[in-house]
Amino acid sequence: MRFHILGLPHTVTSKEYIACAYTQKVYKFAKMMTARGHTVIHYGHEESDLPCTEHVTVLSTEDWKKTYGDHDWRKHFFKFDVNDHAYQTFYRNAIEEVGKRKQKNDFILPFWGSGTRPVCDAHPDLITVEPGIGYAGGHWARFKIFESYSIHSAYYGLTSVGTCNEDWYDVVIPNYFETEDFQFAPEEKEDYFLFLGRVYEGKGVNIAVQATEAIGAKLIIAGQNSLKDMGYKEVPPHVTEIGYADVETRKRLMSRAKGAFVASLYNEPFGGVQVECLFSGTPTITTDWGSFTENNIHGVTGYRCRTFEQFTWAAKNIDKIDPQKCRDFAVNNFSLEVVAKKYEEYFQSVLNVYNGAGWYEKNDERTNLDWLSKYYPA
DSSP states (O other), X not given: OXXXXXXXXXXXXXXXXXXXXXXXXXXXXXXXXXXXXXXXXXXXXXXXXXXXXXXXXXEOHHHHHHHHTTOXXXXXXXXXXXXXXXXXXXXXXXXXXXXXXXXXXXXXXXXXXXXXXXXXHTOTTSEEEEEEEOSSSOOOOSEEEEXXXXXXXXXXXXXXXXXXXXXXXXXXXXXXXXXXXXXXXXXXXOSOEEEESOOSGGGTHXXXXXXHHHHTOOEEXXXXXXTGGGTOSSOOTXXXXXXXXXXXXXXXXXXXXXXXXEOOSSOOSOOHHHHHHHHTTOOEEEESSTTHHHHSOBTTTEEEESSHHHHHHHHHTGGGSOHHHHHHHHHXXXXXXXXXXXXXXXXXXHXXXXXXXXXXXXXXXOOOSOTTOOOOOO
16 A cells, blocks of 8 residues: 655654654654555655655755744744644645655545645545544544544534434544553662653643642653743642653653653543553553543553542552553554554555445455454453
8 A cells, every 4th residue: 555644844753753742643654554565655844754665855944944943842832833834835845746656546644634634635536544633623534543432422522413424434543652662661660650741731730740749759740841831930849840851761751650640631532641651561640531541441550530539549559550461451452563453454444445345345455354452451
């Protein structure tokens, strides 16, 4: 199969941009599908560094800096606007370059959703699939891949009850990760909890600060922004802020933490950090909604909570969670090798329908029919 994958105009597709989940999806998808023998053509920033069949530069460093200047994404959240110079340059060049390379039955994947839709709209003869949907609104493609049943259900809401939308190809396939990116060393655990991610109220950082303070535990906060950006006059004495964590630093922090708070206040579409912590053998304390109801098995990989009492109890009892079960759950459900098979089955089915075979026709190209299986630790 052949894939045209669109990077994000405001980032560089590389491992360095670890703070952007969507950029990492582009990077990992390219690696995952290239390794399985598919043709993957990436369109993005000239400094992109990823494993793929071909990288096509559609945005120069000069154009990027002309738009975003010296904005430091490591300290502050990403800055972008779909009408800015970088986006418009990306659209114009990507439309042209895709046109030079496209073939019949090629897929085009806008990982940034409507943020790169103009490129897809310019090539209606390609098969547009929206992968890894974890954002609100803007979905338009005939074929959609959601990251969790939670976000899938939230998208359709009550409007679909009692109706027959026949959205057979709007499926759920989880996010995917490279197992080797995570260190598993439970014997090296240290006496601290971790909050990893963008520091703002919606990610539940206040819960992490307050719960650890209540039980007298240490908390390390790593990510864009700071507590003072949120209005804290002083950083509490039990908290250590380290700012943005690069690839190696976050690997070490996740592996050595006794537990991690991922207590998002909103309906988290997937919650990548939560699963990354499980890869590291670190149990997670989450809220009891969104994708956490699927990816955090209460009492096995961590705890799901709704009240302050529950959060503090969870922190006190974090040592009851087995790091090996956390690791096994993550590796067997979210590793590239596992998820790649689900994607292949899905794309094969889409090709069958796109070429007019229909829903009931047999597809002799199918290689995997167990794509809804999920592993649960004993």
